[in-house]
Amino acid sequence: MTSLQPIRGTHDILPDEYPRFAHVVEAARAVTRLYGYREMATPVFETTEVFARTSGETSDVVMKQMYSFVDRGGDPLTLRPEYTAGICRAFITNGQQQNVPFKVFAWGPMFRYERPQKGRYRQFYQLDIEVIGSPEPGADVEVIAVGADILDRLGVLKDCVLELNSLGDSESRAAHRKVLIDYFKAHEARLSEDSKSRLERNPLRIFDSKDEGDRALLPNAPLLKEYLTSSAQGFFAGVLRGLDDMGIAYRVNPHLVRGLDYYTHTAFEFVTTNLGAQGTVLAGGRYDGLIEQLGGPPTPGIGWAAGIERLMMLAGAPESAPRPVALVPLGEAAERKALSLARDLRRRGIAVELDYKGNMKRRLQRANKAGARAAVILGDNELAKGVAAVKDLDKGEQKEVALAALAEALSG
RNA sequence: GCGAAUGUAGCUCAGUUGGUUUAGAGCAUCGGAUUGUGAUUCCGGGGGUCGCGGGUUCAAAUCCCGUCAUUCGCCCCA
Structure with missing residues (x-):
């Protein structure tokens, strides 16, 4: 099998x-x-x-x-x-x-x-x-x-x-165990099958029994506490x-x-x-x-x-993990730039999601599903200006941020 | 070890007293409408040994037997 x-x-x-x-x-x-x-x-x-x-x-x-x-x-x-x-x-x-x-x-x-x-x-x-x-x-x-x-x-x-x-x-237990076994032995016929097997094994367990017959015997059974x-x-x-x-x-x-x-x-x-x-x-x-x-x-x-x-x-659910930001590069030049950018942000303690493929729509959808708080959009237009478009995925607002100031803008 | 219930798509489930030649739905997934903008909407695709094996029958997801697994309870324990 x-x-x-x-x-x-x-x-x-x-x-x-x-x-x-x-x-x-x-x-x-x-x-x-x-x-x-x-x-x-x-x-x-x-x-x-x-x-x-x-x-x-x-x-x-x-x-x-x-x-x-x-x-x-x-x-x-x-x-x-x-x-x-x-x-x-x-x-x-x-x-x-x-x-x-x-x-x-x-x-x-x-x-x-x-x-x-x-x-x-x-x-x-x-x-x-x-x-x-x-x-x-x-x-x-x-x-x-x-x-x-x-x-x-x-x-x-x-x-x-x-x-x-x-x-x-151990002294208390030995003394009690002996009387307890004697007591239940005297009434063995009325014990449940489970309790009969418990008798030698762990007679104390009988006190926990849910069986009616067992329970009837309990009020008169010797308690451990009297033998302490x-x-x-x-x-x-x-x-x-x-x-x-x-x-x-x-x-x-x-x-x-x-x-x-x-x-x-x-x-x-x-x-x-x-x-x-x-x-x-x-x-x-x-x-x-x-x-x-x-x-x-x-x-x-x-x-x-x-x-x-x-x-x-x-227990209730724990606090959720810090939300990442998603990097969304468009085009080959941007994708290459994104590699070093992502690593730099991560080294500064910012969690970054970076997909390996897909168009913008696709990547934004994934960013959304990953719970990203912001998307950093990087295309040819932005690269030429040395900026990135940072979109707040909760509010939908978008603004341009200089690449050099990116880490700071995303830490807040 | 004992008793009971339940197994249909990745998930949640439908499938009428066995009978409409390809077993359905929602969600999820993938693709498209929209090759630079995430809810939604619309269209389409993929995905099933009906847990497994045997039996009854002209015909089985459906009935019977076995088996495996899960759940609930007993025992016991965290």
């Missing part, structure tokens, strides 16, 4: 659409810079181990969503399904322990083998920030604030709700206090869980109802054990990821 169809779940970003994409990245870049984050990038693929070990062997991402393959050298590799693991790997292998807190911003394509639908692709783009090496609740607050500010800059914060929860430390150690409780209280101090609105959702196993303490997501079934716009949490799992020294971390396509769907 040599079909030219794009791979399922992939999509092209054509020039008409790209400014919206760039607008999202620019907003994130600007805000993260204000908070002292530095931009970086990592490879789009890693050894499979990097993702398998960190995301959790039983997570959906590892079990069925990874694009994995064996390369010619026989190594098992995987296209990154998320950014955090790769950045942590980079932190370790580049010896950045001396650089904590390691505050970074990154963006790029991610790959997940899923059924595509609105706001969900197999190759999609994410924004990502991480703070590695800060164990304080203040880091959680800052990371959330960065997310809120980016959403605000894009004009979508007002359509989002920040939900958060504490997943506690006092230090975990204190940590979460610190995060909430910081959000209050910053004036960031939130809703504590005791049922909030994350899909990746490495999260501890704070888990949060900005959700919207404007995206159909894919309500999550920006989500993340703390992952204090992750670096150690990867083979690094015990190092805390926190971060989030946001789907660029989802943000594009919510």
Whole structure:
């Protein structure tokens, strides 16, 4: 099969659409810079181990969503399904322990083998920030604030709700997990099929279930928050206090869980109802054990990821690019003169459209379509006088300008 | 992985219960009216394996089966 169809779940970003994409990245870049984050990038693929070990062997991402393959050298590799693991790997292998807190911003394509639908692709783009090496609740607050500010800059914060929860430390989670499984096991017959499979995998997920039978069991189910150690409780209280101090609105959702196993303490997501079934716009949490799992020294971390396509769907159109001027030479002498003239104007920072062929009518039509603000008409008459006819394409007014004064006349 | 809907020109769509020998429209595109002036108008041109494959029929864009893709939902997630 040599079909030219794009791979399922992939999509092209054509020039008409790209400014919206760039607008999202620019907003994130600007805000993260204000908070002292530095931009970086990592490879789009890693050894499979990097993702398998960190995301959790039983997570959906590892079990069925990874694009994995064996390369010619026989190594098992995987296209990154998320950014955090790769950045942590980079932190370790580049010896950045001396650089904590390691505050970074990154963006790029991610790959997940899923059924595509609105706001969900197999190759999609994410924004990502991480703070590695800060164990304080203040880091959680800052990371959330960065997310809120980016959403605000894009004009979508007002359509989002920040939900958060504490997943506690590993001690809290282990204790709770045990009671929770016992509780649901006792009522296993009433659980939905989905929840039965969630039981061993990620019992917390059952709290999210939409199934009637599952929901009936929830009121009496043991809540994680009752099993939080006092230090975990204190940590979460610190995060909430910081959000209050910053004036960031939130809703504590005791049922909030994350899909990746490495999260501890704070888990949060900005959700919207404007995206159909894919309500999550920006989500993340703390992952204090992750670096150690990867083979690094015990190092805390926190971060989030946001789907660029989802943000594009919510955000308004960016400001349009500066309008060019169109050069319209008539005749061979003028066409030759136009080459150097166009280059000179461009060097002075003026965007110039210059067609390679066509009569005047044709070129003016193209100038119009290119959104040009003015046409610079250059024919034998003008050349002889050392001027150009500059036509304002909005007003329709035309006047003669000396070639030497052209750049100045067009800068205004 | 599961369920449902939809695939006709570059785009948006029409195509009546299968039946008028070349499958239509608008927009877009190209050319001309106007070889030195961009809205508009007028005239004309190009562009279609009717998603793909098979089947039923005298006859299929239309009915049936399969397949691929898209969309929506479930699962899950950004």
